[in-house]
Amino acid sequence: MMRSRELVKGYWWRTFGILILLNILISVLASVAALPLALAGWGLSGDLNILQAVNNIVKLLMSFLLYPLSLIATTLLYYDLRIRKEHLDIQQMVDNLTAPNSGNLSG
Numbered sequence: 001m002m003r004s005r006e007l008v009k010g011y012w013w014r015t016f017g018i019l020i021l022l023n024i025l026i027s028v029l030a031s032v033a034a035l036p037l038a039l040a041g042w043g044l045s046g047d048l049n050i051l052q053a054v055n056n057i058v059k060l061l062m063s064f065l066l067y068p069l070s071l072i073a074t075t076l077l078y079y080d081l082r083i084r085k086e087h088l089d090i091q092q093m094v095d096n097l098t099a100p101n102s103g104n105l106s107g
Helices: 002-008 012-045 048-086 090-098
Strands: none
Touching: 002 048, 012 048
16 A cells, blocks of 8 residues: 555546546446447336336446456556656666676676
């Protein structure tokens, strides 16, 4: 938790905003996808309880499909913070891996 606090320090509101917007986006996408199927279910039976049940089931399924996108975005946010705070750069990592005699004490 200390590492997380240090990583987010100075970027707390930005990180909080991104995570809130991400959750809102996932929720809206799940609801929009669920709406046509729920209306179709309601049209077949006309029962409001069936409409709610179908809507909840479809939203749950859409959440399962959209949850990996949330994980990917959170991972990208983590690496973005590391790049900003720790100056972690992919090119720097590649240079460290391909540098001659990197870590080789015998040569």
